[in-house]
Amino acid sequence: ATRGALGGLAAATNDVVTVLDACGKDVVLVETVGAGQDEVEIAETAHTTVVINIPGAGDDMQAIKAGILEIADILVVNKADLPAAESVYKQLHIFMDLARYEGWEVPIIKTVSHKGEGIPELLQAIDKHRAYLETSGRLDQMRRQRARRQLLAAAQAELLSDLLAAAESNGRLDKLVDAIVDRELDPHTAAEKLIIPTAN
Structure with a gap:
């Protein structure tokens, strides 16, 4: 669950x-x-992003359109024993031939997970990507970027919590909500007044 x-x-x-x-x-x-254009933040959290495609699920081409393949460090075609798997595999190869990646060639691996087929190759690809991150200096860079995002997210949450607590205790939040409902203020102006009480 995404919990909102x-x-x-x-x-x-x-x-x-x-x-x-x-x-x-x-x-x-x-x-x-x-998958989806807004669902790519996993690449900012994970060191290695594995995107799994399932033939016949109806979302393989949608994933290409949505841009989720662009975050893939490793691509997997699971249920590779199904008839449609080869078509998905070829589509992914076409996409990857058009894409541009620096320093890392994204592998496309066929798996049949319930039989264990392709799993050793997948694990090997993950290990290989980890080695690439370490030798290229990308791992240290990713850790620093992640630490920065975490710091800013935590600071933002703390500031918002304090701001809302103060606005609720003095009734300012309800007044601004009423102003939006009565169309006296638009949400952006009301938000500015919430943050800076003296804003015109």
């Missing part, structure tokens, strides 16, 4: 990943709920 968070990630996902990392876990798996 944008991007398909629960709001606490970053915190959970941080705790597990601090506990010394070498591998942390994060599963998202689906």
Whole structure:
């Protein structure tokens, strides 16, 4: 479940990943709920993003259109024993031939998970990507970017919490809501007044 968070990630996902990392876990798996242009923030949390495509699910081409393949470090065609799998595999190859990636060639791996087929190749690809991140310096860069995002997100949450608590206690929040309902203020102007009470 996304628990209302944008991007398909629960709001606490970053915190959970941080705790597990601090506990010394070498591998942390994060599963998202689906595909879409707004559901690519997983790439900002994970070191390696594996995008799994299932033939016949009706969303393989939708994923291409939505741009989710652009975040993939590794592409997987699961249920590769189905008749439509080869078509999906070829479509992914066409897409990847058109895409431009620096320093890393995105592998496309066929798997049949319930039979264990292709799983060793997938694990090998994940290990290979990790080695690429370490040798290229990308891993340190990603860690710094993630730390910055976490800091800003935590600061934003704290500021918003304090702001709303103050606005609710003095009745200013309800007054601004009433002003929006009565069409005296638009939401953007009301938000400005909420943040800066003296705003005109």
